[in-house]
Amino acid sequence: MCLVCIAFASWVLKTANPQVGDAWKAVLLANVSALSAIQYLRKYVRKEAAAAEEKLNHSASAS
Template identity: 90%
Template structure:
């Protein structure tokens, strides 16, 4: 999902015509897409880190 948003933002910026007065809309859309992708990625990393930490806190019981 993150890569799709970043690719879309990149495409919008490449295809925007800077001579047109509505170019700010394309830039705004690209920025919102990129920020959404970054927020999603940060949330995913936090969830993965919490899951990894949880596994470390509960080691498997073994016969000694």
């Protein structure tokens, strides 16, 4: 999902026509997509780190 949002944001910026007055909409859409991807990635990393820490604590207390 994260890579899809980043790819979409890149595509929007590449295909946007800067001479049109509505170019700000494409930039806004690209920025929102990129921020959503970053937020998703941060949540995923935190969740994975918490799971790894819990697994480590569980294996240490089992020994």
